[in-house]
Amino acid sequence: MKRVYNFSAGPAMLPEAVLMKAQSEMLDYEGSGMSIMEMSHRGKMVRSIFEEAEGLFRELMEIPENYQILFCQGGASLQFSMLPFNLYKNGVADFLITGNWSEKAKAEVSRYMSVNVVGSSKDRHYAYIPEIKPEKLTPNADFYHYTANNTIYGTAVHTLPMTDAPIVADMTSAILAKPYDVSKHGLIYAGAQKQFGIAGLTVAIVRDDLIGNAKEETPTMLNYKTYANNESMYNTPPVYAVYLTLLVLRWYKETFGTLAKVQEHQTHKTGILYDFLDQSALFHAFVDKEARSTQNVTFGTKDDALDKLFVDEAAKVGLVNLGGYRTIGGMRASIYTPHPLEGVLKLVEFMKEFEVKHSV
Ligand SMILES: *Cc1c(COP(=O)(O)O)cnc(C)c1O
Numbered sequence: 001m002k003r004v005y006n007f008s009a010g011p012a013m014l015p016e017a018v019l020m021k022a023q024s025e026m027l028d029y030e031g032s033g034m035s036i037m038e039m040s041h042r043g044k045m046v047r048s049i050f051e052e053a054e055g056l057f058r059e060l061m062e063i064p065e066n067y068q069i070l071f072c073q074g075g076a077s078l079q080f081s082m083l084p085f086n087l088y089k090n091g092v093a094d095f096l097i098t099g100n101w102s103e104k105a106k107a108e109v110s111r112y113m114s115v116n117v118v119g120s121s122k123d124r125h126y127a128y129i130p131e132i133k134p135e136k137l138t139p140n141a142d143f144y145h146y147t148a149n150n151t152i153y154g155t156a157v158h159t160l161p162m163t164d165a166p167i168v169a170d171m172t173s174a175i176l177a178k179p180y181d182v183s184k185h186g187l188i189y190a191g192a193q194k195q196f197g198i199a200g201l202t203v204a205i206v207r208d209d210l211i212g213n214a215k216e217e218t219p220t221m222l223n224y225k226t227y228a229n230n231e232s233m234y235n236t237p238p239v240y241a242v243y244l245t246l247l248v249l250r251w252y253k254e255t256f257g258t259l260a261k262v263q264e265h266q267t268h269k270t271g272i273l274y275d276f277l278d279q280s281a282l283f284h285a286f287v288d289k290e291a292r293s294t295q296n297v298t299f300g301t302k303d304d305a306l307d308k309l310f311v312d313e314a315a316k317v318g319l320v321n322l323g324g325y326r327t328i329g330g331m332r333a334s335i336y337t338p339h340p341l342e343g344v345l346k347l348v349e350f351m352k353e354f355e356v357k358h359s360v
Contacts, residue, residue: 002318003016004318004319004320005318005319005320005339005340005342005343005346005347006320006321006339007319007320007321007322007332007333007334007335007339007343007347008320008321008334009151009152009173009194009296009321009325009332009334010151010172010173010191010193010194010334010336011193011194011198011199012193012194012334012336012338012339013336013338013339013340013343014197014198014244014248014338015248015251015255015338017251018244018247018248018251018338021247022243022244022247029045030045032045036049036239036240036243037239037240039239041233041236041237041239042233046239047231049239049242049243049246050071050231050232050233050237050242052246053071053242053245053246053249054069056246056249056250056252056253057069057203057205057249059253060176060249060252060253060258060259061175061176061179061180061182061205061259062179062182063182063205064182064183066207066208066209067182067205067206067207067208068205068206068208068211068224068227068228069203069204069205070203070204070205070206070224070227070228070232071201071202071203071227071232071237071238071242072189072201072202072203072204072227072232073200073201073202073237073238074202075191075199075202076101076170076172076189076190076191076202077104077108077191078202078222079170079189079202079204080104080105080107080108080109081108081111081222082204082222082224083105083108083109083143083145083168083187084108084109084111084112084113085112085214085215085218085219085222085223086210086211086213086214086218086222086223086224087142087143087166087168087186087187087210087213088112088113088142088214088215089140089142089213090140090141090142091113091114091142092113092114092115092116092138092140092141092142093109093113093114093115093116093141093142093143093144093145094115094116094117094118094136094137094138094141094143094144094145094161094163094165095109095115095116095117095118095144095145095146096117096118096119096120096130096132096144096145096146096147096157096161097117097119097120097121097122097130098120098121098126098129098130098146098147098150098153098155098157099121099126099147099150099151099152099153099155100126100150100152100325100327101147101150101151101152101170101172102145102146102147102150102170105145105147105170106145109145113142116136116138116141117136118132118133118136118137118144118161119131119132119133119136121155125153125286125328126150126152126153126155127153127155127286127287127288127291128155128287128288128290128291129155129156129157129158129159129290129291132159132161134161134162137161137162137163137165138165140164140165141163141165142165142166143165143166143167143168143186143187144161144163144165144166144167144168145168145169145170146160146167146168146169146170147169147170148169148170148171148173148174148175148180149171149172149173149174149177149293149295149296150173150293150296151172151173151194151295151296151334152296152325152328152332153286153287153296153298153325153328154286154287154292154293154295154296154297154298154332155287155288155291155292155293156174156291156292156293156294156295160184165186166185166186166187166207166210167184167185167186167187168185168186168187168188168189169185169187169188169189170189170190171188171189171190172189172190172191172194172195173194173195173293173295173296173334173336174190174195174295175188175190175195175196175203176195176196176252176259176262176337177195177259177262177263177266177294177295177336177337178259178260178262178263178266178294179258179259179260179263182205185205185207186206186207186210187204187205187206187207187210188204188205189202189203189204189205190202190203192241192244192245194295194334194336195295195336195337196245196248196249196252197241197244197245197248198240198241198244198245199241200238200240200241201238201241201242201245203245204224204227206224206228210224211224211225211228212224212225212228220234221234221235248338251338252337262337263294265337265341266294266295266335266337267294268341269294269335269339269341269344270292270293270294270295270297270335270344272344272345272348273297273299273333273335273344273347273348274292274297276348276351276352277297277299280351280355281355281359282301282354282355282358282359283299283300283301283351283355284299284300284301284302285297285298285299286298286299286300286328286330295334295335295336296332296333296334296335297332297333297334297335298324298328298330298331298332299330299331299332299333300324300329300330300331301330301358304329306358307324307329307330307331309358310322310331310354311323311331313350313354314347314350317346317350318346319343319346319347319350321334322347333347
């Protein structure tokens with residue numbers, strides 16, 4: 001059997017222990033004689049998987065009592081559409097634009113309401129985090145939206161605005177990577193396949209007062225109330241995806257205990273790569289220092305052909321999916337929490353050798 005170090009932006013590496021555990025329980029889950037995939041979501045076993053997963057989210061993220069943890073489908077992308085249906089009041093939303101995902105969220109929201117951009121880093125390919133000017137915020141905005149970690153360009157947002165509007169965060173590539181103050185947010189959502197599981201599950205953490213105000217014509221499955229009132233089981237939920245998330249959350253707890261420890265781990269892992277990039281004669285990091293992500297590291301050599309060669313050669317030694325996003329080029333190493341330290345050490349070792357071979 002061969003396992004590679006997968007630097008894909010998502011779906012991404014899962015902890016090996018999680019995959020092994022899932023394998024061992026594949027045919028017979030806890031003596032039931034069936035796989036979780038074959039089991040009714042109305043039964044006790046599935047219910048306890050949902051409850052434990054929810055409890056672990058609450059514990060790890062220190063989620064206050066007045067927030068619901070909802071297990072949705074449709075990816076983070078469907079959340080873009082759910083926001084206007086559920087949060088519409090006056091018809092304006094503020095947006096901080098830090099990359100393609102914030103652009104996509106804005107595009108969906110703007111089908112249903114006006115959108116006001118409070119800052120954008122588009123002018124320099126999203127290589128920095130724009131300043132939020134207080135005078136740009138809309139009084140009585142229905143919500144303020146930002147993307148906590150820009151997966152494509154590799155930047156992270158560290159500041160929240162002074163606003164009375166509920167703050168909504170797309171945390172798909174950020175959640176569980178460090179402690180976030182949930183109580184400062186009205187709504188946090190994240191697709192599972194980057195930081196805590198597999199595609200098919202999206203978690204939405206929603207403050208109670210933001211549930212139940214959707215307009216009458218809101219489709220049932222786009223209404224957070226449907227999930228809140230039915231323990232995320234109004235229709236057949238993605239049980240296996242929730243089960244895998246439970247295994248990953250248990251792994252977080254056993255391996256790190258707290259998100260402060262996860263943050264140390266992420267900063268250490270990506271720091272090794274950034275330190276190398278900052279002194280390298282051949283490679284350079286794309287992102288301004290103060291804006292750097294601890295999950296997605298973008299870099300290049302200033303020579304497209306050499307970048308391509310790097311990606312190809314790296315793949316040959318088991319460092320795969322290092323190509324940058326198609327509109328950006330260069331390289332991107334996505335290093336989510338489950339990505340082992342050894343993968344990064346091996347990558348930096350390979351970069352050193354490549355640099356010696358190709359320096360002019
Ligand atoms: C990957 C990603 C998405 C899209 O997630 P889907 O689950 O594929 O819809 C949205 N936002 C961010 C920040 C992402 O990294």
